[in-house]
Amino acid sequence: MTDIPVPPWRKTRVPSAPRTALSRELIVSTGLRIVDAEGLEALSMRRVAQELGTGPASLYAHVANKEELLDLIYDRVMAEIAVPEPDPERWLEQLREMIMDAFRVFGSHADIARVGLANIPTSPNALRIAEGQLAIMLAGGVPPRIAGLMLDRFGLYICADAYESALYVNRQRGSDKDLDAFLEETFGQIREFYQSLPAGRFPLLAGHVDALTGPDGDERFAFGLDLMLRGLASYVQDADADGSPTPKG
Missing domain, CATH: 1.10.10.60 (Homeodomain-like)
Structure with a gap:
């Protein structure tokens, strides 16, 4: 039996694809x-x-x-950031690895780090990370008050640095170059500018261009982090008689 054609005055209804259930x-x-x-x-x-x-x-x-x-x-x-079990013997190394990991994670998600600025940890993964960092510091002998202060400083340092890096990516989106070429051009112009400064007025800036502009973003972040960790380690000692921790000098 042949199929009977649909009369032209009747419109056939093409079934639409089912919508994905929202969640x-x-x-x-x-x-x-x-x-x-x-x-x-x-x-x-x-x-x-x-x-x-x-x-x-x-x-x-x-x-x-x-x-x-x-x-x-x-x-x-933040769910992508790993939190290790505290090891008192390598607490500084664990803290460094965790913070470097957080910096890489934020760097892989555009400018999401901006959300972390002026934002106290209250969400599940923010609390998980804060608890993990505190656990590592306390296991290493950092006094609780110092650990609490550093928790805030670490969060600010990670988010601010990652967000600054993302600003360069945002600028690159408006150009016709890929990110590597854009950054090379941008910092190449900065190097040329510093080299062109009047040497009599700015001898140090003009004479140390490579030292000023050479390190990349990862190296700069790691340098700042290591400074913070060295300072933090100086508080690991017996508290004063009144219970107040003091740096080792």
């Missing part, structure tokens, strides 16, 4: 994908809804607003 997990994953590709400025509830083929209103059943979405994305990123 907080899917919304956060989509938001992170946008941030990774285009940065924080590209993220909005409307943009996430467009990526998911729905309207912004449907997202609010799962996420209260953009601020909560940013917090959730930030926490998702």
Whole structure:
């Protein structure tokens, strides 16, 4: 039996593809994908809804607003940071590895580190990392008050440095060069500028250009971190009679 054609006055309804069920997990994953590709400025509830083929209103059943979405994305990123079991014999090394890992993780996710600025740890992974860092420091003999202060300083140092690095990536997006070529051109111009400074007025800046501009971002971050860790280690000693820790000098 041959198929009977549909009369031209009847419109056939082509079934649409089933929509993917919305969930907080899917919304956060989509938001992170946008941030990774285009940065924080590209993220909005409307943009996430467009990526998911729905309207912004449907997202609010799962996420209260953009601020909560940013917090959730930030926490998702921090889930990538490993927290080791404290080892008193190598606590400084563990702390260094953990903080370098955090710097690399934030560096691989555009400018997400900006969310961590002026943000006290309250989300699950932020608390996990804070607890881990405190555990390592206390296991190494760092006094609790000093460990608490350093926890704040480490967070600020990581986020600020990672965010600054991301600003260069944001500038590169507006150019016609890849990131390596953009950075080479940018810092090449800075080197040329310093070399052109009047030597009689700025002899040290003009004479030490390589020392000033040579180290890359990773080396600079590691240098600053090592300074902080050396200072932290100086507090590992017996407290004074009144219980107040003092550096070793």
